[in-house]
Amino acid sequence: MTLVAGIDSSTQSCKVVVRDAETGALVREGRAPHPPGTAVHPDHWWTALRQAVAEAGGLDGVAALSVGAQQHGMVALDEDGGVVREALLWNDTRSARAAEELITELGGAQAWADAVSSVPVASFTVTKLRWLAEHEPDNARRTAAVGLPHDWLTWRLAGAGEIGSLTTDRGDASGTGYWSPATGTYRTDLLKLALGHTPLVPRVLDPVGQAGVVDGSLFPGAESVRLAPGTGDNMAAALGVGLRPGDVVVSIGTSGTVFACSDAPSHDASGVIAGFADATGRYLPLVCTLNAARVLDAAAAMLGVSVGELSDLALQSPPGADGLVLVPYLEGERTPNKPDATGSVHGLRLSNATPAHLARAAVEGMLCGLADGLDAIGLEPSRVLLIGGGARSEAVRRIAPSVFGRPVLVPEPGEYVADGAARQAAWLLAGTAEPPAWESGEPESYQADRVPGLRERYTEVAAMA
Numbered sequence: 001m002t003l004v005a006g007i008d009s010s011t012q013s014c015k016v017v018v019r020d021a022e023t024g025a026l027v028r029e030g031r032a033p034h035p036p037g038t039a040v041h042p043d044h045w046w047t048a049l050r051q052a053v054a055e056a057g058g059l060d061g062v063a064a065l066s067v068g069a070q071q072h073g074m075v076a077l078d079e080d081g082g083v084v085r086e087a088l089l090w091n092d093t094r095s096a097r098a099a100e101e102l103i104t105e106l107g108g109a110q111a112w113a114d115a116v117s118s119v120p121v122a123s124f125t126v127t128k129l130r131w132l133a134e135h136e137p138d139n140a141r142r143t144a145a146v147g148l149p150h151d152w153l154t155w156r157l158a159g160a161g162e163i164g165s166l167t168t169d170r171g172d173a174s175g176t177g178y179w180s181p182a183t184g185t186y187r188t189d190l191l192k193l194a195l196g197h198t199p200l201v202p203r204v205l206d207p208v209g210q211a212g213v214v215d216g217s218l219f220p221g222a223e224s225v226r227l228a229p230g231t232g233d234n235m236a237a238a239l240g241v242g243l244r245p246g247d248v249v250v251s252i253g254t255s256g257t258v259f260a261c262s263d264a265p266s267h268d269a270s271g272v273i274a275g276f277a278d279a280t281g282r283y284l285p286l287v288c289t290l291n292a293a294r295v296l297d298a299a300a301a302m303l304g305v306s307v308g309e310l311s312d313l314a315l316q317s318p319p320g321a322d323g324l325v326l327v328p329y330l331e332g333e334r335t336p337n338k339p340d341a342t343g344s345v346h347g348l349r350l351s352n353a354t355p356a357h358l359a360r361a362a363v364e365g366m367l368c369g370l371a372d373g374l375d376a377i378g379l380e381p382s383r384v385l386l387i388g389g390g391a392r393s394e395a396v397r398r399i400a401p402s403v404f405g406r407p408v409l410v411p412e413p414g415e416y417v418a419d420g421a422a423r424q425a426a427w428l429l430a431g432t433a434e435p436p437a438w439e440s441g442e443p444e445s446y447q448a449d450r451v452p453g454l455r456e457r458y459t460e461v462a463a464m465a
């Protein structure tokens with residue numbers, strides 16, 4: 001049996017799956033946590049990756065490997081390949097002002113949407129580079145190369161050679177703010193506009209290009225493991241879940257994302273839709289919120305219960321939580337672009353001041369933000385697929401259709417980012433025009449009546465944040 005490994009180095013943890021390259025059957029898996037915070041030294045990802053691979057029984061028998069990882073994080077390297085400072089992650093909002101400056105300097109939001117298919121907010125790498133130039137000029141000057149989490153991990157796996165050997169893929173490159181999905185080229189003028197000079201950037205591989213070979217000294221027993229290009233975690237999830245035209249995926253991880261596939265690049269000057277590329281040569285219009293699964297974690301912590309108990313509580317409350325509304329902007333927000341906003345609870349009365357109502361309001365508030373994303377994507381979807389850690393919550397699965405106003409399909413709980421990376425690795429081995437078709441189980445269908453007035457109440461209250 002030929003094996004492939006897929007890695008998901010996401011915000012909260014690193015997950016590894018080892019699968020049969022031909023059928024996609026799961027053979028073994030592992031995981032390891034990442035430290036909290038919105039600025040993390042990349043060495044922590046490397047440590048977690050090695051731990052997770054060890055927990056998955058190493059790379060024995062693995063013929064190809066691919067890394068999917070959280071998008072956008074700024075990994076600044078000096079000319080010897082040393083890490084210049086902690087990476088600023090996608091959910092670090094310190095570069096919000098830098099984003100505004102850059103938009104003005106290029107001539108407005110439409111100019112960015114035309115240039116790179118997205119209007120930058122604090123999440124985008126380009127804004128983090130501007131922040132670096134303004135706040136840490138010495139570090140900015142030392143920055144000889146800039147990459148993303150998956151680029152850096154892939155480079156480390158290949159033995160961390162010269163910085164000139166860094167590679168990336170079109171999916172992750174499209175989240176930088178200095179690579180155009182429409183032309184497939186870097187906009188070095190925008191890099192220079194942000195940082196003041198033009199650092200080296202990773203070579204963008206084709207969807208089935210090879211990034212190198214895993215350094216044999218890293219994992220005893222692993223021989224000639226080919227490295228696929230890797231990609232951003234959302235692009236990997238699209239591959240993992242088998243995204244089809246007409247599908248919309250709602251992913252509830254640390255971030256909440258709503259995305260679809262498209263044959264043409266998008267150029268949304270409102271900034272709501274990020275016009276990403278995908279990992280197959282197509283496009284992946286995507287809406288992202290900063291507040292998703294961790295809203296559930298926070299609500300559970302406030303109520304002194306586990307996330308499982310939070311789910312039970314939420315399902316005890318009537319739909320709409322008798323008018324209690326929780327706006328979940330716990331980390332500021334990206335969509336809508338309110339980096340300094342905070343969360344809030346509205347409509348509190350004696351009659352709804354119960355743990356069950358608060359639990360329901362947390363689930364509904366988080367889902368309302370994603371429902372806005374679904375509307376913005378502007379498709380009449382044939383299927384809405386719910387994935388990510390938050391989709392393991394029964395309350396989320398049962399309440400989502402009542403907020404979205406449409407049925408929701410929940411694939412078997414799994415690590416779809418790591419699975420998508422594994423599928424990309426299998427694609428590299430197969431060398432076919434399309435990724436290999438892997439068997440997948442039937443998703444479970446959830447239906448519920450739309451809750452009257454819920455979205456309207458949420459919209460009114462969220463506008464005040």
Ligand SMILES: Nc1ncnc2c1ncn2[C@@H]1O[C@H](COP(=O)(O)OP(=O)(O)O)[C@@H](O)[C@H]1O
Binds near residue numbers: 011013252253294388
């Ligand atoms: N049964 C569950 N109910 C609610 N939340 C859950 C459940 N299982 C996992 N989660 C949440 O999912 C999140 C992790 O999801 P994941 O998709 O792995 O995130 P990321 O990829 O961003 O690291 C955590 O915040 C965790 O609390």
Ligand SMILES: O=C(CO)[C@@H](O)[C@H](O)COP(=O)(O)O
Binds near residue numbers: 010175
């Ligand atoms: O910023 C985005 C997408 O634009 C996020 O989706 C990150 O890619 C982080 O993903 P998770 O860790 O939440 O999966």
